[in-house]
Amino acid sequence: MxxxxxxxxxxxxxxxxxxxxxxxxxxxxxxxxxxxxxxxxxxxxxxxxxxxxxxxxxxxxxxxxxxxxxxxxxxxxxxxxxxxxxxxxxxxxxxxxxxxxxxxxxxxxxxxxxxxxxxxxxxxxxxxxxxxxxxxxxxxxxxxxxxxxxxxxxxxxxxxxxxxxxxxxxxxxxxxxxxxxxxxxxxxxxxxxxxxxxxxxxxxxxxxxxxxxxxxxxxxxxxxxxxxxTGTGNCHVYVDELADLDMAVELLVNSKAQRPGVCNAAETVLVHAGVADRFLPLALAALTAAGVTVHGDEAWQKAGAGAGVRVEPATDVDWETEYLSYDIAAAVVPDLDAAVAHIRRWTSGHTEAIVTRDTAAARRFVSLMDSAAVMVNASTRFTDGARFGFGAEIGISTQKLHxxxxxxxxxxxxxxxxxxxxxxxxx
Amino acid sequence: MxxxxxxxxxxxxxxxxxxxxxxxxxxxxxxxxxxxxxxxxxxxxxxxxxxxxxxxxxxxxxxxxxxxxxxxxxxxxxxxxxxxxxxxxxxxxxxxxxxxxxxxxxxxxxxxxxxxxxxxxxxxxxxxxxxxxxxxxxxxxxxxxxxxxxxxxxxxxxxxxxxxxxxxxxxxxxxxxxxxxxxxxxxxxxxxxxxxxxxxxxxxxxxxxxxxxxxxxxxxxxxxxxxxxTGTGNCHVYVDELADLDMAVELLVNSKAQRPGVCNAAETVLVHAGVADRFLPLALAALTAAGVTVHGDEAWQKAGAGAGVRVEPATDVDWETEYLSYDIAAAVVPDLDAAVAHIRRWTSGHTEAIVTRDTAAARRFVSLMDSAAVMVNASTRFTDGARFGFGAEIGISTQKLHxxxxxxxxxxxxxxxxxxxxxxxxx
The missing domain is CATH 3.40.605.10 (Aldehyde Dehydrogenase; Chain A, domain 1)
Structure with missing residues (x-):
């Protein structure tokens, strides 16, 4: 001093x-x-x-x-x-x-x-x-x-x-x-x-x-x-095996497309293999209707072909990109732990969401995340000072100190x- | 990540x-x-x-x-x-x-x-x-x-x-x-x-x-x-015009000499001009008895001459030094605000103490300090995780974030x- x-x-x-x-x-x-x-x-x-x-x-x-x-x-x-x-x-x-x-x-x-x-x-x-x-x-x-x-x-x-x-x-x-x-x-x-x-x-x-x-x-x-x-948000939505699929579609579209240019918008969706067959067609229809382009792994590409929707092939660049646009990366994962591993590898530490009816899955997901906010059955878009009831916000910190x-x-x-x-x- | x-x-x-x-x-x-x-x-x-x-x-x-x-x-x-x-x-x-x-x-x-x-x-x-x-x-x-x-x-x-x-x-x-x-x-x-x-x-x-x-x-x-x-402690003791002078001597010697090699030991004493005539001889006797060398301004040098104690002339180097030894810098200040100005200019932001019976002076001193800990009528040496009752301490932070x-x-x-x-x- x-x-x-x-x-x-x-x-x-x-x-x-x-x-x-x-x-x-x-x-x-x-x-x-x-x-x-x-x-x-x-x-x-x-x-x-x-x-x-x-x-x-x-x-x-x-x-x-x-x-x-x-x-x-x-x-x-x-x-x-x-x-x-x-x-x-x-x-x-x-x-x-x-x-x-x-x-x-x-x-x-x-x-x-x-x-x-x-x-x-x-x-x-x-x-x-x-x-x-x-x-x-x-x-x-x-x-x-x-x-x-x-x-x-x-x-x-x-x-x-x-x-x-x-x-x-x-x-x-x-x-x-x-x-x-x-x-x-x-x-x-x-x-x-x-x-x-x-x-x-x-x-x-x-x-x-x-x-x-x-x-x-x-x-x-x-x-x-x-x-x-502050600010960088490569946010994820994970749809668990025991998710309410209608809720999952709604939360996914809201997280991605309600206002895609902001840091708390979702940039990647991960889906448990056990519900992929049922969820992917629902999600593709809803995302397409919202104007969102999907950049997906093979499972999503195949589902796109089945639904008559073009799915762009995803690469590592997609997993790490904060699009801030009507684009989303998408993958199917074998289980919750694989979703966790993917998120820990690629996240910017802002906000992650799980959609599930399973209390054990919710608890495990929350405990394994290393991000500023974790949503259980809620849109990633809620991470915001005003929505948290703070009355004002000087920014959203993605660091751990202070x-x-x-x-x-x-x-x-x-x-x-x-x-x-x-x-x-x-x- | x-x-x-x-x-x-x-x-x-x-x-x-x-x-x-x-x-x-x-x-x-x-x-x-x-x-x-x-x-x-x-x-x-x-x-x-x-x-x-x-x-x-x-x-x-x-x-x-x-x-x-x-x-x-x-x-x-x-x-x-x-x-x-x-x-x-x-x-x-x-x-x-x-x-x-x-x-x-x-x-x-x-x-x-x-x-x-x-x-x-x-x-x-x-x-x-x-x-x-x-x-x-x-x-x-x-x-x-x-x-x-x-x-x-x-x-x-x-x-x-x-x-x-x-x-x-x-x-x-x-x-x-x-x-x-x-x-x-x-x-x-x-x-x-x-x-x-x-x-x-x-x-x-x-x-x-x-x-x-x-x-x-x-x-x-x-x-x-x-x-x-963590750690650097250029800590100050300020003896106010309305200090209990016996208490001030005891706190000063404890702050400086109880264990001089640690970060919460005092390195400078500032004395209100209104009590300098009475306090300086008491302090010089007690500090000398404790083996402490005083590096003082003109007022302290003069008091030293009167008491037959050698006081080294202080320079800006003394104001900024963390001695970690049986040495202390010493000055007389015209009032509390001058003490505050001195401390804000030279402190490392660790611990400062005021000795006073005046509630208004204590309140003003506390509100104007920009340091991790402020003591009112207590030794600087108390800034310590164990003494604060935390049970353990990984260090003493002198920064403001986190x-x-x-x-x-x-x-x-x-x-x-x-x-x-x-x-x-x-x-």
Whole structure:
């Protein structure tokens, strides 16, 4: 934590240092003060929506001129209505329970010392994300609610929008009596600014990359700042020998096709050999009707031929691919343990589901999985902070340390031991 | 987690891969099976103490021939009594509560889905440590108790001892029906084996370096495997204006001199200017009597001159040094906030103490610290898993993610969400 300010500080490091100062000022503030700042943010977003929308229009025009796809442009675009919705989301964050100050455990030791493990803010949270400007406000709001300073590094494609939004946020935060540097946009649009952020160990307490697999891989392998890995989801649905087959078809289609572009969508279905003859034709019909292309092993290809449905031959590439599209890999396995072995070999550790009426099979499957979430007779799509009832989500962690699965406000904190005595010494 | 076995696996990676297989086998085992293996280890250590002591004698002879200091040789040495004590420690671990399977939180969602967050083992835990062979058994026992496979990389100076100990452990584990590869010594005595371990991302779930600051710095900056940083303790004692000065002297001497070579010993004392005139002579007398050399600012030097005690002039090097010896840095500060600023600037984030009778000062000090533990009127030396009542300790984390402060068995686990429904789909 030794952090003297060298004269050679780059703009990114200087911003990180200011964030660290702001975090020190935020840490002791009670909830009411932080909530007041969040409400000021919501009000300011509504009052200054016009300037945000105008700045955004410049980003959108640039993106359009560069031939960006309409899907991406839609994610980038802010309207007055969308800004109002973002402000409303901030008000929802205000209403969430305060994670800071929670006593996680506590006891009075035999010698009379009072021991408390208390939740405290992490400090400076760096977030690296792609071209959705709403994330700028969501992430800042969750950081402030949990007492952290936010260092935001959005996509350069949304730089004008993010500058306008962060300007509004900083004014509101300062107006509420908090340091404006509690919310900062990482200066610069170049890749180099991301690299500097990754090397700001001792100034930035954690980096959360949100976005594509290659961004996340880069941050995880190159950062000296601790990282929370998010997002990649090569999720599996296993249909057991004792599955209710109608339920299995419904869960499979929902897991794959309800919204295929998200990390909790299913990418592979595995079917117990004992029900393959009955299940594969049902599944092929339903998946085809939902517009899904199946990439299957020999059993699925044969079933496809029987049903008059084209099944693409699957290779190892299919087992490891997160399609994020109307595609699914499919195999028949001899038994539950073979399904487990397949999943452990290929999963990204996000979410796996079993469909079964057999309590022993469900129990065994759950105990052998090494993933953040395991569904028993439920869609993989449920792995989500909002659906879990957390009220907010900063991302879905696929790592094991610190946070695993959907991350709410408590995952943006650490703890501190506070020990109170009256002159206690050790012997 | 994609981990096919390339033909080119080095011995270290091959060991990591076997550990991963063993971890998969360990994960679903209930407590009784794991406890049985631990009891078998304790019995085997006693039964085979002679061969352990013999192997250790070779290490000790080598160390002595190399001119190793007697302190280090003492840490390295195993006797029959010491092996019996290690076996007894293993039996203590058996008696600890099982962290695996604990439901951390749970609820029934509005749609009827049952949500449970359950503690599960991390998987493969790598531990890098120095020349104390008892750590080999302690670490293996804590890993097994928490359902993890242990990859142990001790000092090359204890290689023969560790090989003998791990041989005993593996036989006992296998005899109890668990995979022997749940406990492995990392093959090879070279530095390269540490580097390979640090690059085994996807096979090793966490690395815990225990030892000197330079080892820990290397692992933290070079490892692609997630690391839990342990140990460095530049701990502070702040004597407030409203301190009970007799209590302050006693706490200061206990914090510094009760055992100066450990991470929770105090390294700097800061004194409020309002009590400096009265406190410094008392402290100098007591510290001198305890054999402690003071490295002080001008006020301390002046007080030293008045008391006839030599006070070395302190520089920035003293503020940042973890002496681990009978030395302490000392300064007078104008007020509590100046003490806070000094500590935040120089601390390693381990433990800080305030001595005060003023509730407001205690509250402000606690809220402004950014360290793993804060003591109010208690010795810094209390930051310790055993003293906290955790029953066992794998290390003391000075980082914020995952674990902070003394790490017991729960810190060797992660969690998994288990969601149970009856065909639930998202809309």
């Amino acid at each position: 030794t952090s003297s300010a060298p004269a050679s500080d780059s703009p990114v490091l200087a911003a990180a240092r200011r964030a660290r100062e702001a975090a020190a000022a935020l840490a002791p503030l009670p909830r009411t003060v932080r909530d007041r700042a969040l409400l000021a943010i919501a009000d300011a977003l509504e009052a200054r929506a016009a300037e945000v929308v105008e700045a955004n229009a410049a980003d959108v025009a640039r993106a359009r001129a560069a031939g960006t796809s309409e899907t991406v442009i839609d994610r980038l675009t802010l309207t007055r209505e969308r800004v109002a919705a973002i402000a409303s989301d901030v008000r929802d964050v205000v209403a969430l329970p305060d994670p800071v100050g929670e006593v996680v455990r506590g006891s009075t030791l035999p010698n009379g010392l009072e021991l408390r493990q208390v939740r405290v803010p992490l400090g400076v949270v760096g977030i690296i994300y792609e071209g959705r400007p709403n994330v700028t406000v969501d992430a800042a709001a969750l950081c402030l609610k949990s007492g952290n300073a936010a260092l935001l590094r959005g996509s350069s494609s949304a730089y004008a929008s993010n500058e306008a939004l962060v300007g509004v946020l900083r004014d509101a935060v300062a107006g509420a009596g908090l340091p404006a540097d509690a919310v900062q946009l990482v200066p610069g649009e170049s890749r180099e600014s991301v690299h500097e952020l990754m090397r700001a160990r001792g100034l930035v307490d954690v980096l959360i990359p949100r976005g594509g697999a290659s961004l996340i891989r880069t941050v995880v392998t190159e950062s000296t700042v601790p990282v929370i890995e 946070a695993r699965g959907p991350m709410g406000l408590p995952e943006l904190t650490t703890t501190r031991y506070v020990i109170t005595g009256e002159g206690h010494t050790v012997e | 994609t981990s096919s076995a390339p033909a080119s696996d080095s011995p270290v990676l091959a060991a990591a891969r076997r550990a991963r297989e063993a971890a998969a086998a360990l994960a679903p085992l209930p407590r009784t099976v794991r406890d049985r293996a631990l009891l078998a280890i304790a019995d085997a250590l006693e039964a085979r103490a002679a061969e352990v002591v013999e192997a250790n004698a070779a290490d000790v002879a080598r160390a002595r021939a190399a001119g190793t200091s007697e302190t280090v040789i003492d840490r390295l040495t195993l006797t029959r009594e010491r092996v019996a004590a290690i076996a007894s420690d293993v039996r203590d671990v058996v008696a600890l509560p099982d962290p695996v399977g604990e439901v951390v939180r749970g609820s029934t969602l509005p749609n009827g889905l049952e949500l449970r967050q359950v503690r599960v083992p991390l998987g493969v835990v790598g531990i890098i440590y120095e020349g104390r062979p008892n750590v080999t058994v302690d670490a293996a026992a804590l890993c097994l108790k928490s359902g993890n496979a242990a990859l142990l990389r001790g000092s090359s100076s204890a290689y023969a001892s560790n090989e003998a100990l791990v041989g005993v452990l593996r036989d006992a584990v296998a005899g109890a029906g668990l995979p022997a590869d749940a406990v492995q010594l990392v093959p090879g005595e070279s530095r390269e084996s540490v580097h390979e371990l640090m690059r085994a991302r996807g096979l090793v779930d966490v690395l815990i370096p225990r030892g000197g600051a330079s080892l820990i710095r290397t692992v933290v900056t070079e490892s692609t495997v997630p690391v839990i940083e 674990a902070r402060g003394p790490m017991g068995l729960p810190e060797l686990t992660t969690t998994r969400y288990v969601i149970t429904g009856e065909g639930h789909t998202v809309e």
